Amino acid sequence: MTRRRSRVVGRVLFWLLVLAIFVYLMFPFYWALVSALKTQAELIQTPATLWPNNPVLTNFRSVLSNDRFIRALLNSTIVAGAVTLLSLVVGSFAGYALGKMRFRGKEPSLYVILAMTMFPQIAVLAGLYAVIRVLGMPAIPSMILSYLLFTLPFTVWVLTSFFRELPDSLLQAAQVDGATLFQSFRLVLLPLAAPAMVTTGLLAFIQAWNEYLFALTFTIIDEASRTVPVAIALFTGEIARQEPFGEIMAAAVIVTIPLVLLVLIFQQRIVAGLTAGAVKG
């Protein structure tokens, strides 16, 4: 009897814990969404209401008609997309060489790549700005180029370990059939690598979409090139002049939804990619 009771208590405590974790993970979004739906008057009302009395879409409408914000969404998409594509193309070449070929200097190259995955961005900031000035690059291409600093080493590292695990027999079979190294790369390895490419591509995209330090520094005088994180961090509204938090929260919700969808769809892949380097021995 007491044993059954203690089991019931255990179950209840367990579910309370699950609920607490869920609330902890989600309440900032709840608050952002609820605030975005409030009227300006309700927003500054004290104490704050836990849900909107009469939800309105004013904040969403004004953010979506804000040219600077739309521009930032577009910029972010271009930058993150280009960075992802470039890292995958360049990274898969390097990953193939490091994972499947024998050559001198392989070990040091691997160590350099691994070290680069941890390189502090701040350590190159001033020098990178100088390079960009010398090359005369506008802000958007400079962001695309400089984001490779953190996406490329990571992509190479994950793809290398992926290629390494593919059986050699596949490549040998292709070579027996008279395929060149490039053909066996394109026709045999690349199709097999598609899942790994999706995973690393997603992670590269999210990292680039998130980046703030370079974006803030490179677009400080070039307002039209600002990406989403910078636009939201420096947001000045259309409706209210002073810290328009209703609009900021609406913008936050808008830029978060696509990421949440992406994460929900590719959940398994992302977890696999995140833990690839750290857990697999």
Added chain:
Amino acid sequence: MAAASTAAPARRSRLARFEERTALYLLLPTFVILALIAFYPFGRVLMSSFTNARFASSAETEFVGLANYKALLSMTIKELPVVVDDAGQPVLRDGQVQHESWVQVLPRTPQRYRAVFEFGLLGKRYVLGAVTAPFVRSIWDTTVFTVIAVTLETILGMIIALVLVSNFPGRGGMRAAMLVPWAVITAVSARIWEWMLQPTRAGLFNTIGSHLGINDGRTDFFGNAALQLPSMITMDVWKTTPFMALLLLAGLSTIPSELYEAAEVDGASRIRQFFSITLPLLKPTLAVALIFRTLDSLRVFDIFQVVLGNRRYSMASYAQDVLLSQRNMGLSSAASVVIFVLVSVFAVLYIRMLGSRTTS
């Protein structure tokens, strides 16, 4: 077979040379890009850290040797003397001994030292002074931030991972929910938290706090110096605990369940099982996750810059602010190099652990 074996060595070496050349061609784009955006810029930063270069300016720069580093890292600890009256007796206020202000104690020449913080030790009061107090304080703050945030993330992440490793309906949904804070743009999450932590009851925390009678509903989380770091830590823990939990979860699921079944048979308690089975087997995962998170949080920039601006710095937000606001590229570069060195210590640890496992 016999014919093939005589031809093999020559052919293999030709193939091997071809393979070697191909590999280098394939690696070339990666290393050209890294040279352009990492090696060369870092070299520039290193060089300009010995000069008085200005940011985005074409003015002549001069070599200044170690002056920038000296300015950044000159520190001194001085005792703060007790305030005494004419009779040489300590002046008491509210029963407390009063100490002189640091202004009286810290050197002013050749460079002026300012207080980083005061601390008491063995009944005496000391002040840590530095020529560039904001930078020294940012090193201290970033270290405190890192130690506390990573510890909390590990404990919370472990609890979440232990809950999620057991099978229950809705587990998939919980796992997905965990990725959400991780995927949100850090700068955006900083603004959400900034709004939740408003200094009036328009903010969520002040509303709840005043409802529960914890505070008066006017706690200024970002203005009050004592609450700035705790606020930053709260934000960071929320954002990165899920990542920690995911890593630990992946590690947990590699532990064979037979071990727990055997322990159950032996009558070991859950707590005993955790310390004798789970923790030892999770050690490698835990070590990697800890170093990884430490590296990340030593480089913290976004949340400090967005919420605190120049009110309080992390190491990275200080270096960036000196570059952009003060346009002092020399000093900023030196600060960047110092950060690089500090981060490298942990990076080397990390490479040792990961590299030895993957290249062998």
